[in-house]
Amino acid sequence: MDGFILRCNNLRCRAQTDGRAVVTTCSHIYCLPCAAAFQLTKPPPNGQRNCPACKTTLSKPYDAVIAVLHPGDDYKTSVLSGLSPSIINEICTRGFAFWTYQVTQEIFYQEHLAKSLRARGTEIQGDKEKIIRDADAEISALRNKIAGMGVVEDELRRKNHELMQGWMEKSRKLGQMQELYDKLKGQKMISQVRQAAADRAEQALHMTSHQSPDTRHFQDSISKSAASTPQHSRPNSAPDHTPRGAKFSNIRSSQNGPGNGPGNSIRIAPPLQRPGRRPDNSGAMFYNCTLSPLSAQFL
Numbered sequence: 380m381d382g383f384i385l386r387c388n389n390l391r392c393r394a395q396t397d398g399r400a401v402v403t404t405c406s407h408i409y410c411l412p413c414a415a416a417f418q419l420t421k422p423p424p425n426g427q428r429n430c431p432a433c434k435t436t437l438s439k440p441y442d443a444v445i446a447v448l449h450p451g452d453d454y455k456t457s458v459l460s461g462l463s464p465s466i467i468n469e470i471c472t473r474g475f476a477f478w479t480y481q482v483t484q485e486i487f488y489q490e491h492l493a494k495s496l497r498a499r500g501t502e503i504q505g506d507k508e509k510i511i512r513d514a515d516a517e518i519s520a521l522r523n524k525i526a527g528m529g530v531v532e533d534e535l536r537r538k539n540h541e542l543m544q545g546w547m548e549k550s551r552k553l554g555q556m557q558e559l560y561d562k563l564k565g566q567k568m569i570s571q572v573r574q575a576a577a578d579r580a581e582q583a584l585h586m587t588s589h590q591s592p593d594t595r596h597f598q599d600s601i602s603k604s605a606a607s608t609p610q611h612s613r614p615n616s617a618p619d620h621t622p623r624g625a626k627f628s629n630i631r632s633s634q635n636g637p638g639n640g641p642g643n644s645i646r647i648a649p650p651l652q653r654p655g656r657r658p659d660n661s662g663a664m665f666y667n668c669t670l671s672p673l674s675a676q677f678l
Contacts, residue, residue: 383482385448388432389413396448404442405435406480411445419443 385396387410394410401414407430414420420443422428428437437443447454459467 383478383485385481386485387413388484398449399445399447401443402446402477403430403435403437404439405430405433405437406477407432408481414443414445420445 385400385408387394387396387400388407389409392410392413394413396408396410399411401409401411401419403409403419409417409419409431411420413431417428417431419428419437428443429435430437430443450458459470462470
């Protein structure tokens with residue numbers, strides 16, 4: 380038992396006893412601070428002491444004393460000197476009983492502590508296994524979710540590829556349709572220009588075919604007189620030889636020639652018209668304004 384260490388029997392303290400300690404007749408030991416706190420060394424007046432461990436009443440003065448745990452040689456020589464062998468044997472028996480009780484109580488305490496620790500370890504192990512199972516279940520669920528997301532991703536990639544192919548095909552068709560539209564638009568514009576030119580030519584031919592020989596002779600004479608005028612006698616701006624409106628509505632000829640009598644007058648033919656757009660926006664041209672030279676017809 381020399382290797383055994385006595386500890387304070389106060390479960391809240393459990394400090395190692397070193398040098399001096401308070402021992403009781405009920406085989407308990409306390410450190411000096413705990414003994415002072417429990418009033419074992421200095422009992423209160425008109426009061427009694429009780430062992431904090433077993434609640435035994437300590438009424439006698441030597442029921443709780445301060446013991447020297449590591450006495451010197453002089454103390455060992457004198458403490459039992461003069462005592463009879465029976466008393467020495469009784470003292471040693473009670474001393475061995477104290478040590479046996481302390482060792483037994485320490486074993487019980489350590490076993491209880493070990494049992495509590497094992498129970499706590501088992502509880503912690505169960506909690507750990509539960510946490511591991513929950514973690515494994517969560518990991519498995521996450522793996523399944525990742526696998527499902529992979530399938531969804533592949534499906535989305537496939538749809539994206541299909542959409543890209545469809546978009547490229549529609550873009551190609553749109554380009555073809557735009558090219559065809561531009562071509563048809565050009566053809567339509569060319570046909571409108573041709574139709575307008577044909578209408579203008581037809582109108583000009585129609586007007587020319589309805590002019591009388593005298594009107595054409597009158598216009599030719601006006602053109603020749605304008606061409607024979609000297610350049611220096613012409614004003615800066617060319618004079619307008621175009622007959623208009625009622626200026627020639629009542630001109631009478633002073634000469635008697637074939638077809639011209641004293642009562643004959645000159646009638647002004649309807650003027651030529653400037654080509655313009657048809658109201659139906661078909662692109663054909665029609666004549667609207669009075670700008671062309673007038674043709675005169677002798678009556």
